[in-house]
Amino acid sequence: MKKKVTIQDIARKANVSKSTVSRVLNKTTPVEENKRVAVEAAMKQLNYRPNAFARGLAGGQSMTIGVVTQNIGSPFYDAVTQGVISALSATEYSPIFVDGQWNRGIEATAIRTLINRQVDGLILIGGNLPAAELVTLIESKPVVFVAQRLAGWEKCCLSVDNVEAGFRATQFLLELGHREIAHIAGIMEHIDAIERLEGYRKALRQAGLTPDPKLLAEGNFSSQSGVLAVESLLARGVPFSAIFAANDEMACGARLAFYRRGIRVPEDVSIIGFDNQPASAFMTPPLTTVAQPSREMGAAAARGILQQIAGEDFQLPNFPVQIVVRESVIRRW
Amino acid sequence: MKKKVTIQDIARKANVSKSTVSRVLNKTTPVEENKRVAVEAAMKQLNYRPNAFARGLAGGQSMTIGVVTQNIGSPFYDAVTQGVISALSATEYSPIFVDGQWNRGIEATAIRTLINRQVDGLILIGGNLPAAELVTLIESKPVVFVAQRLAGWEKCCLSVDNVEAGFRATQFLLELGHREIAHIAGIMEHIDAIERLEGYRKALRQAGLTPDPKLLAEGNFSSQSGVLAVESLLARGVPFSAIFAANDEMACGARLAFYRRGIRVPEDVSIIGFDNQPASAFMTPPLTTVAQPSREMGAAAARGILQQIAGEDFQLPNFPVQIVVRESVIRRW
DNA sequence: CTGTTAGCGCCTTCAC
């Protein structure tokens, strides 16, 4: 075993005291030039690495911010994660990730683990713990919720307006001339799924149409469920000329189901997805979809945390969605 | 600010000493039943959470294992990560992730960050730091390299035989009757890409064919590069009836390029990818691909670390690849 | 079985 070099060792080597070493390390107080150089040299020579634990213990700051992810669903979450990473990489803070797997129990444990590790802030991406439980877990640490809409915590919530997004996606199909529009919803326990469905219905109603339950299939955000949804839809015998899927994975699955049946996209049916995941541009035909600025949202979340830590007044930005038109939709004459 | 409750507080409340509390906490030494109960009750009441930093400082163990990922390339890496998470979730250890982005500098920094955080072990997924540098960084901590093949560190390397995999993929196409087989390689700095290409050539030679440089295109593992590769291949005017892409993303891009040109898959050209990423089953047509047991590899890596920490003798298992046949290949008569 | 005594490595007052 290698003996670890401590602040003490380098103090001896540089003929100064521990305090001085600490000072050059943190730049908290000016230190005489030559001493500083000596210290830095010693650190280099002995290959000194400050012990993050000791620091955290003594200083009260862990310089880490905890991120709780949910690995199910759409690549949207991955992108948010990337945003967090990149925003933090320029700072002294490191992210530490724990996965909640869309399971309340696991999620709670994940948060506890993070708190035990003394994270200085928390970013929760997705998740479905009730607000009350969250409050007790968080312990009043800085926090930002991504893709959530917690009552009483609006200031800390970062998400696009999914109702609006669903509305616009449907509206888009309506404007292309479609009248019989099906929807493949996500898991109805997720706020995203609920709101997108709501937007879908709203658009239909506004166009003077009545949402037909027979044109609604519930999936679970997986590709496979998209296949099943289309098969179910087809089996019901109610005709439709377009589909709005609550995420790209399911849109993907839907497209495959049509392929299997010999139904052409977009000649026979149009598809619009959600998330603009990278692969959607490479499907055949390329998938039209609704894009959320996921990376930016992750970065914004990280910045929000940093500002809270700094005690600054902060406000999370608003993010608009955007429809990315590709060949999977076509006007139907 | 909430005052933190410490081991001392609960010791007072339970009328025992700090040590006893520590003992029930870690179950290191039997403690009298009634005292134990009292302590546990006190912990519950005061909502006690042990401070991981203090623990780490005092005990020398951080109970975290660091994972360095590279977010570029194929979803293979994501799956490995999942495997690590799941294998570790049953233990007292938590993974902490840092991203190296396939950049030597960033990767080195990532490893240093992890070391500073006193991780008890390291899992490096991908990456391309030279062995020499790695050695000094690691500081003789337990380590497992996934998808690497470091000379002198064979015992700690976990990867499939990519030469063999490339060989079999090509062989598979040969057996279908193809003779003019193109290859879209990955970034030639990555060992995976190099080995897969080598396997491809080996198979051709063994079949009595000479690898034609005009049938080789270099991509960068991204979908987009798959598109470009096919366009480049087509522009060269050398006919081919099948393509082996070094990962599914590029295979995806290739498929799109053919679609754009009106070239049918698999009627006109067959495609085989690599990684068996989930989406590959949902392409049109579903993609034939080479599967690595990625989750299992991640889990095995985690177990390897744990065994090293425990000082046990360990040996990383061998993982075979497997060809998953789907509709994107067809015999050519 | 249990309380007491030392630190773990570092930061932060304090006097100098």
Add this chain to the structure above:
DNA sequence: GTGAAGGCGCTAACAG
């Protein structure tokens, strides 16, 4: 500017 002393919360010997 700089060194000495104290403490962060917990674990790990040590005696009892």
